[in-house]
Every structure is written in structure tokens, then in C-alpha cells.
Amino acid sequence: MPAALRGGSRTQAKPRVKAPASSPKSRAQQSRGGVYTPGKLGTAQGVGLSPHHALLAAGGVLAVALIATLATGHRGERAGADISARIDKMFASLGFRARAVHVEGASALAMPDILQAAGVYKDQPLLGMDLEAMRKRVEQVGWVKQARIVRLLPDTLVVAVVEHNQLAVWQHSGKSLVVDDHGRVIPEADAGRFPGLPLVVGEGANEHAPEILPAIAQRPRLKDRLEALVRVDDRRWDLRMKDGSLVQLPAVGEQEALMQLDQLDQRTRILELGFERIDLRDPDMVAVRPRDGALPGQLVAGGA
Template structure:
């Protein structure tokens, strides 16, 4: 407490008023930190300088950790997901059955193998898009859908390709579908009932000629094979050894002329060695025993 002067009246001593802060110092502090940082610092009792330094340290620490770990964060998340899937599998959410829909007996084994599924694996951990893509790589399959049926079943619904013919080329036989795609899993020996097409390009062109033949039962029952010539036109090899030569263009018109000729004279039953339909104006035929020039039939009459 301040002392009093002796012999004088006792007077209270007033404390000195503090000097107001210098304007230059206030301006310097405001420029050093952003207003939001100042408010945040005041809210927790920190000075602006300390708050700014702490924020910078946290940013630097985060960048350092990210650079040091690389992909470890993603790996950690993957491990956590795998652990969660395993917990669900223990609770009964695991693959116990696979139901195939739309698959023939011949295709079932190949489709099941393509799924890569094993009994007991976590059903939530399956990548359904990857399973579908794998199934659609099987030659039998045109398209597929894969559905989870909880808690323990997977449904694989497929649309199979329509087998069209057995294709012989370069000493090999393969089964092809209606679009000319080879089905490598299909055993040609198990498809003896399919038409036979022979030669380079016959696989892609078969989709046009075979339906035209199939629509003519009297012709279809006599054809042994359709032979592609120079990948431009067809020869129809008959079971009795005869040959029907079709033009490179206008195959349907040529077959109509053959229909008319067969209706009138049963030419398919007469056993000609060759029936040449390549000329649109006439049909040339060669008898089996003849060694001379072929006979000509004008305009198919």
C-alpha cells in the first residue's frame, strides 16, 4: 500500500492509468493473422501467434504422414473390409450354393469353372461385375447376369449362343454360332446333327446360306455339306455325290429356279453329277454317266 506524508491530510493515492496500446502495434498484429484464426484462438484462450503456428504444424504433419505411408491407407481400408466380410461370413453370409439358369448340360461345367466361386467364401466380398465378365468370356455364353440371393446363394442366369453349324477348315472341325463365332468349348463330335460348312470364310457366311437351305426340306435332306469357294460363293455337296453350284450373288434367286425345276421334273431325284446355277439365264446339268458337254435348260424350264 502506498505511504502517507506525515502532518498532512491523509489522501488516497490513485493508481496510474495504463497507457493505451500503440496503433502501430495493433495494426501489425491484425496483419499477421487472419480474423477467423484470431476468433478461434480467443475462443480457446490461445494467442493468435500460437494458433497460427499450431495450424501450420498440423498441416505439415499430415503431408508428412501421407508421403510416408503411400498406399498403406488404401491397404488398411481393404484389410478392414476383408475383416468385416469374414465376420459376416461367420454369421452365415457365405457362398453355399450357385444356381445356373439358362445353361445347357454341355455348358454347365465350363460356366461354373469360369465363375471362380468356392464354397464358404464371403458372399458380400464378391465382385459381381467381375464374375459376370468372366462368365461372358465362355464361348457358350452370349450374355449373363449375376445376382446375390442372401444369405448364401448366388444366381447366374445366362443366355446361350445358338449353335449353327460344324465348320471344317485347315484340317480342324469347330462349332460356330449364328454370328459365325467359334465356340471352343463345344465338342464337334457331340453336334453331329448340325449342318456341315467347309472352307475359308464358311464360318461367317453360314448364317445366310443355311437358313435358305433349311427352308427347302427336299433340298436340305440331300445336302451333305455347304462348301465355300474362294470365300465368294457356295457349292452344295449332296449325299449322293452330286454338286449344286450357286452364284456369288443372287443365291436366293438361283435356289428359286432350282425349286421350280424340281417341282416340274424332280431334278434332285434324277441323280445328276452337277447342277450349275451360276448363270442367271439358264441351268446347266451334267448326268453322272455322261462325259460330254453338259445339257442346258433355259430359264429353269
């Protein structure tokens, strides 16, 4: 090769030194600026369109579709819907499609009903989902008090729920239903799968159960022996015990009546000894009807 002449001097051209070939990993780090890009997002880059630019392009197309809708009426609406569907399909092809649904805050029994209400199917375009409509559907499920739906791009949907507390099993008109801590029925709940919940019986028992059950729960000796709370004429409660005994509470002042029952049990251990009936409907007198004669040292009012 002829020598290069510069400024009248003759210099020898130096051979070029080839830079060492960079590894695929280092090239990837340089092109991504050190930020980790999930595989699905990398697919979008591989076709020459970054996810960020793709989203901006989608926004521009949707803006054009909105202008067309306002200008042309229903024909524009149909055109806009068609454009939106095509955009959803395009992003789905780039990896923005549902591959996983995570349900948070739900019990195992509630999970199937929540997933069915969400109505998400595999590979559904993630960006085209109506999250507000989905949230409303999920909150229609009896288990659910509150729901929140979040998209995690590129392929995950999170359904976060707060469940109603299951309070009792309500037996009424030949049916057994699970009610929450506000007395509302949870229609999807199978009462047979909640043997540990207290049983309330009768018209209006579901509505008034939240008022009395916390007081019962504070009295373990009474709670352990209780079979059911029976609502009488939707005015007051009868407590039916597992041994067949009956405690009659008043229509007004049931908390005070339960305190009287506590005092009686402390003196006589009556919950252990057994009785036929304890009538607490009169605030001035506790009437006890024992099974086999009067309890020693206990005043019994006749006719109870």
C-alpha cells in the same frame, strides 16, 4: 402375509394368476413380427446382431475405411482391404457364405465352363464377391452371349446366362469347330457332339454361313439331302449332296438360284432322281449334267 392397507380400508391381496407359458413358435412369431426369417439369418439374430443392423454396421466400417484410404494413400488402401476382408469373414461366420450356385439358361454342355469361369468355391464370403468381375469372366466363355449375376442372401448365388445359338460345324485347316449364328467360333464346343448341325467347309465359310443356312433350312427336301456347303474362293458356294451330286451356286444372287433349283425339282423331282452336277452360276441358264444320260424332257447345256 399382512393385509395391504390403502385409504384406511383393509383389503385382502389377491393372488397373482400366472400367464400360460407361450410356445417357442409363438415367441418366435412375436419377436419376428410375423415375417419368416431363414435359418442363416436367424443365426445372426442369435448373437445379438440382426442382419439389417449388421449390414448397416458394415457400411459404416467401410465408410471409415474409405476415408482412411483417401487420407493416407496406399497405407489406407491396405488398411481398407484388411478391414473389408475381416468384415467378409465376420458375415461368413454369420451364415453369409456361398452354399449353392444356380446357373440358369445354360445347356448341360456349357454348364462346366460357366461354373469354372465364375470361380465360386464353397463357403466363400458372399458379400465380398465382385459380381461385375465375375460377370465379365462368364461372358468370356464362348457359349455365353450375355450374363447376369445375382446374390440371394444369405447363401445362394444365381448365374443367369443367354447362350449363343449353335449354327454349324466349320471345317477348316484340318479342324472342325462349332460356330454360332454370327459365324463366331465357340472354342469350348466339341464339334463331335453336334452331329445334327450342318457342315460348312473352307475359308470364310463360317462368316457367310449365317447368310445361306436360313435359306437352306426353308427347303426341307434340299436340306435332308445336303452333305456339306463348300465355300469356293471365299466367293460362292458349292452344295455337296449325300449321294455325291454337286449344286454350284453363283457368287451373286444365290437366293434366286435356290428358287430356280426349287422350280427344277418341282418339274423333274431331280433331287430324288439324282444327277452329277447342276450349274446355277448363269442366271439365264440352268445346266444339268445327269449321271446316266439326260433326264427325260430336260434341256442339258453341254460343258457344265
